[in-house]
Amino acid sequence: MADNLIEKRVEEYLRQAPDASQEEIRQFRELVEKYFLGELDPNEFKARRLHMGTYGIRATQDIHMMRIKIPMGKLTPEQLEALADVAEKYSKGVGHITTRQAMQVYWVPTRESAYVMARCAAVGLTTREACGNSVRNVTASPFSGVDPAEAFDVTAHAAAVARFFLRNEVSQKLPRKFKIALESSPDRDLARTAIHDIGAVAEVREVNGKKQLGFRVYAGGGLGAAPMQAILLEPFTPVEEFLRTCEALVRIHDRLGNRKSKAQARLKFVVKKLGEDAFRKEVFSEREKIRPIAYPEMTIFETDEKPPKTEGIVPVVDPGGNxxxxxxxxxxxxxxxxxxxxxxxxxxxxxxxxxxxxxxxxxxxxxxxxxxxxxxxxxxxxxxxxxxxxxxxxxxxxLKLAEADAERLLDVTSCPGAETCQLGISASRGLARALEQKLREAKLYGEDIDAIRIKVSGCPNSCGQHHIADIGFFGGAAKVNGHLAPHFNLLLGGRTAEGVAEFGKPVLKLPARRIPEAVIQMLTLYRKERLSEKESFRTFNERVGLEFWKEKLQPFATLPDFEQSPEAYRDWGAETDFSLAGMGPGECAA
The missing domain is CATH 3.30.70.3340 (Alpha-Beta Plaits)
Incomplete structure (x- = not known):
């Protein structure tokens, strides 16, 4: 009865979806049936479901995390309500916003994954190409169109790129995933363009007395276990040439990317292999082979958003609270x-x-x-x-959504980590929770440390973007006193700016349970030993060097005897002894 009801709801939502979504979701349902009948090889099914945004979850069988793309992060109230529906039905009532402007929901049975796809498709969202070796969600600054410092609004341009590559045959079977980000404000670089396969930064030039919109285009950036800064491909690409340039880069990745080693299959390795000049030559040669691509959105300069008409709102001068x-x-x-x-x-x-x-x-x-x-x-x-x-x-x-301190020290970024990810070694989310709690208890506030950003990943792959944090951690494990314990590697000094990605330098590995007190000690030492209140944490780090921190933090690299304190050997949030059970091959590159 329940299965029949779900099938009816799927059909109901499909009738509201675009034709292309209807077709691919119905095809996916057929694949699911073939898989359960044993007519489809499990590895082939894995590749096909990943292409439709459907990941495996740690230590489960036929239960999934599903990623829903939100191009440019742009959401409507109707889309938010649809996401609420699928999160309530499957994901323990919680949706998770990722570091690439998508939403993930968890614990979706294979047979019901089409329901999530259809519910989202009915409001203009898709899971297609949210995973797998394709062009992923196209991201952009969330302030594009309203930012006082912007060159021009890139929202429409990012939307055109997303629409162009969705279901495009050129990007269906790439050697590895491909990430694109657009930035409207060069001075802010909120899109982190230097860590993407394509990073485009808005620029306006005057040509013959007329405004010419374009982008400074960067290519070949990426994080992961081998982070690399993007190179400047072209100092000014007119907007009319931007889609053609993007397609040329995707084609170069498709043709020259390493298909034998997934660990070296990203575009950044093509840049490294060819060298910057030869890479540019390949891209520009490829671009000449592509016919001009006409998208009217490419000429848009200002946002098409209009000041809303609001009625019945009574101003509140002092609402109290925080x-x-x-x-x-x-x-x-x-x-x-x-x-x-x-x-x-x-x-x-x-x-x-x-x-x-x-x-x-x-x-x-x-x-x-x-x-x-x-x-x-x-x-x-x-x-x-x-x-x-x-x-x-x-x-x-x-709604309990009025928390202060957004984008501040207490606003710790974290990937899902070992809670659900098959590659997760240690509990990044547990550590992030503990860091906020302990920093609050220590009453460490103030403008001098508010700007410090902490980012945590559960493994070296940097889904939590630990490489570009002031204080970054990535998960690991080590034996202490003969017992395996969760650890995190500490990195210091990461940052991004337009065309710049400085990756944090490794300091030492710390037991997970000692990290909050180690961070408190770091901030305390910074305040105590800086040259003046004007010396930033970044400048202080550069002055004192890594050896300073290795010496000062070494006392936090130890644990008491296991018999004396067994909980010190457990991961944050865990009630059982730490182990690597449940880890498996990652599906990002499947």
Whole structure:
């Protein structure tokens, strides 16, 4: 009976979906049936389901994490409600915003994965090519179109790129995944363009007295176990040539990428093998073979978003609570006078179904439906009238979405880690929770340390972007006193700027349970030994060097005897002894 009901709902949602989505979801349902009948090789099914955004979950069989693409992070209230539905039905009522502006839901049975696809397709979202060796979700600054520092709004351009590559035969069977990011504001680089296969930064030039829109195009960046900074491919690519340039880069990756070794299959290794000049020559030669691609969106200069009409909102001057702090840390003025963006801090990127539904109502009421997801695992409301900030705070407070300190020290980024990922070695989310809790208890606040960013990954692959954090950690394991214990490797000094990716330098490996006190000691030493209050944490690190930290943090590299303190050998959040059971081959490159 339940299966029949799900089938009926799938068909109901498919009737509301685009034709292309209807066809591919029906085909996927047929694949699922063949798989369970034993008519389809499991490895072939794995590759096919990954192409449709459906991952395996650690220590499970035929239960999945599903990733839903949110191009540019742009969400409507209706889409948020659809995501709330699937999270409530399968994912223990929680959706997870990723570091690439997508949402992940968990614990979806194979036979019901088509329901998630259909529910999302009915509101214009897709899981297709969210995983696998294809062009992944196209990301962009969540402030594009409203940023006072931007060259021009890149939202429409990013949407054109996403639409162009979706289902495009040129990007269906690449050697490895391919990531594209667009940035509207060169001085801010919120899209982290230097760590992408293609990073495009908006620029406006004047040609014969007319404005010419274009991009500085970077190529061949990436994180993972072998992080590399993107090279400048071209200092100015006119917008009319941008799609053709992107296709040329994808074709070069397809033709020259390493198909024998997935560990060396990203575009960055093609750049490394050929050298920068030869790589550029290959790309430009390939571009000449491609016919011009006409997309009218490529000429758009300003956002097409209009100031919302809001009715029935009573201004609240002082809503109480933590409003003053929230206004400082979470509210960003738009370039449009009288309007602001508001960052909604999601701890570890998590948001409940109830919160999503409530937020959809808030977005409709306060900002005309304008909402973006950010690569910092937060959400951004746009077009909030300044006089409505107090009332908005009160509404968000009722949803438990009025946390201050967005994009600050306490706002720790983390990948899913060993909780669900087959590659996860240690519990990155558990450590992130512990770090926030212990930092709060230590009352470590202040402008001098607020800008320090902490990022955590459960393995070396950098889904938590630990390489580009001021303080980064990636998971590992080591034996201490004869017992296996979860550890994290500490990196210091990572950052990005336009065209720049400085990767954190390794310091030492620390037991997971000692890390919060080690970080507290680091911040305390920084405040005590800096030359002045104006010396930033980054400058301090560069001055004192890695040996300073190795010496100061060495006491935190030990654990008490196991018999004396067995809990010290457990992962954060775990009630049993640590082990590597449940790990398996990752599916990112399957």
């Amino acid at each position: 409003f003053a702090r929230w206004k400082v840390t979470n509210v960003i003025s738009q370039k449009q006078t009288g309007f602001s963006c508001v960052a909604i801090r999601l701890r570890l990127g998590d948001i409940t179904s109830e919160q999503m539904r409530g937020l959809a109502k808030v977005v409709r009421k306060f900002c005309g439906g304008y909402l973006r997801a950010a690569i910092t695992q937060n959400l951004v409301l746009r077009w909030v009238r300044d006089e409505h900030l107090g009332a908005l705070y009160r509404a968000l407070e009722g």
